[in-house]
Amino acid sequence: MRLWTIHPEFLDTKGLIALWRESLLAQAVIRGQTKGYKHHPQLIRFYEHHSPRYAINGFLAQVHAESLRRGYNFDKSKIGPTLASLAPIVATTGQLEYEWGHLLHKLKSRSPDEYSRIRNFRARANPLFLITAGPIADWEKP
Template identity: 50%
Template sequence: MRLWSVHPQHYDRQALTACWREGLLAQAIIADPTRRGYAHHPQLQRFRETRDPLAAIGDYLAAVVDEADARGYRFAREKILKTGPVERIPVPRGQLEYEWGHLLRKLEVRTPDLWERWRTLPLPAPHPLFTVVDGPIADWERVG
């Protein structure tokens, strides 16, 4: 599961659709904590730490749908169970840098034109739910 901290404007088609699917899975897990499978996935930690985890994942998904709409894709916004208002979630700069490198490697192989567009950008915009703070890669990240 990859719930990017990077703004959806930077995703290629594959990342956008995967993020939508995985975000819906995360929403289902947050809505029903007894679900099996990814119930203890570390990327869900930052949503669960908010005052309203279901609204937080809903706001996350809403930004993904907004980007899909801007590109002319049809994602089913009605699948979002709940939205905010919610507090913005801090994302350490090191985490955003780590994810940016990970995404750029994927873009270089899958979508070279996007890789060419973004490869010199030192740090991408964060997903609208997140605010960048100083710090290393997040504790929950599985660095490979």
């Protein structure tokens, strides 16, 4: 499971579809609808948010917005209620940079055209995240 800090606009088609599926799984875990994945490290920052359910729904809404921009048909009814003024999830520059390198490495072999398109870009975060100075997240497994 990878719930990217990076804005979903940088993901290739395979990555965006995987993010949608994994985010829906994360939503089910946070809602208590699964037995597995309860302690998955990617969920820590959502659990630490004062409204974990709204946070994962807000994350899904951002992924859905990117799917619409690309002309895909992700099922919006799967997203739970969202808040217009949801407090951001804090993430660090180290985490964003780590994920950027991880994504570029994946794209280089999986989607060379997408890699060529974004390799010189600067990483930008999903709007749900507030990026602050700091190292890679403690829960990350580099």
